[in-house]
Amino acid sequence: MALEITDSAREDIAILTLKGRLTLGESNLVRERISQLVAAGHTKVVVDLSGVDYIDSTGLGILVICFTSLKKQGGALKLVNPNKRNVELLLLTKLHTVFEVFNEVQDAVNSFFPGRQIKHFDILSFVKQHEEA
Numbered sequence: 001m002a003l004e005i006t007d008s009a010r011e012d013i014a015i016l017t018l019k020g021r022l023t024l025g026e027s028n029l030v031r032e033r034i035s036q037l038v039a040a041g042h043t044k045v046v047v048d049l050s051g052v053d054y055i056d057s058t059g060l061g062i063l064v065i066c067f068t069s070l071k072k073q074g075g076a077l078k079l080v081n082p083n084k085r086n087v088e089l090l091l092l093t094k095l096h097t098v099f100e101v102f103n104e105v106q107d108a109v110n111s112f113f114p115g116r117q118i119k120h121f122d123i124l125s126f127v128k129q130h131e132e133a
Helices: 027-039 057-072 084-092 105-110 123-132
Strands: 004-010 013-022 044-055 076-080 100-102
Touching: 004 027, 004 105, 013 027, 013 057, 013 105, 027 044, 027 057, 044 057, 044 084, 044 105, 057 076, 076 105, 100 105
Parallel strands: 013 044, 044 076, 076 100
Antiparallel strands: 004 013
């Protein structure tokens, strides 16, 4: 299944909704799209992973490269809605300490605005909930 990327925005925050697999052959699409956003002056990006069923090491590497690139530009990349396997991957690689992860797109958008109430992704609760299921 080819990776599909849908663009939207909320309050001048770019939102990329991914659907498919973030793998070797597909992940460069994300990098190219984020490069286009940076060129257009958008350095605050939310990546919605709700439709991503699989991320390989290349896909994960691309997310890290994009995170670093946006940070150098004074922006940020935040992740939303990872599935169980993707949460396990973030934990295994310790990248949960690098990326800010959220349950809802609006929480990720709110995190760009100081003073707004946000609810971070609770990895421990997520893991416990999926162990019981």
